Amino acid sequence: MQYLGIVFGSLIVAFGFNLFLIPHQVLSGGMSGISMILGMITPLNTGFANFLLNLPLLIIGYKMLGRRLIINSILSVIIISIGLYIIPVHAIAQDKILSSIFGGAITGLGVGMVFRSSGSTGGFDIISMILARKMDFPIGALLSGMNGVxxxxxxxxxxxxxxxxxxxxxxxxxxxxxxxxxxHAKLTIMIITEKGEEMRKHLLSNLYRGLTIMDGVGGYSNNKRNILVTVISRYELNDVKNLISEVDTSAFVNITETIEVMGLFHRPSPN
Incomplete structure (x- = not known):
């Protein structure tokens, strides 16, 4: 289901580019916009340029954001690049302003779907996700700010x-x-599991957050369990649910929205 969201969202982005933006010389942001420029002023195909420009950023993202996100991002970049190559450049609407609005909305829909599927469309998305992780700031606003160039x-x-x-x-x-x-919305995750130590190690090795662990006893079974509590950003939710399932498919997980976080939100660096 996750890969389906990435593929579908990436194709939506490609349709938004070739049917609304590129025919009117309206650009998208980031590396995609730069790829459009190269496609307009050089013989280089937009899809091929998009792949070449994203390659070094994907390598950087692999080190900063983790293997799973970047594998999903590589899939998205490949699908977008193929879509830009195959889908004909044809204006659906003749009005430039309407094309700009609807093209932007369609592109945002596709990018949002890719993000919700634990991926990115490459380019400035990777940079903004790194900054959003550090600064806890809305990623859309970061993308808009970096696209002035x-x-x-x-x-x-x-x-x-x-x-x-x-x-x-x-x-x-x-x-x-x-x-x-x-x-940028925060969520509190409470995990009740009989595999507390295994869960702790797995989450700490794959998650950029700390954990609080408490002892508990099942009210009905009277069995001892561990209760793990952490606060995450919403963009991490899909990854966290997958990580939990990899250790204990029967774990009880309670997810609640968090209004405000005080204190250290990120995991402290080891001394």
């Missing part, structure tokens, strides 16, 4: 009408991403 390039290479339409597209994309993928 694409808007400036668009203005100088094409015209400032295209630059302003690109600004509209990027703004709408960021808003839709934040509506779908509320990564």
């Amino acid at each position: 694409v808007i400036i390039i668009s203005g100088f290479l094409f015209n400032w009408d295209s630059a302003l339409n690109t600004l509209v597209s990027i703004f709408v994309t960021g808003k839709v991403v934040d509506a779908i993928y509320t990564d």
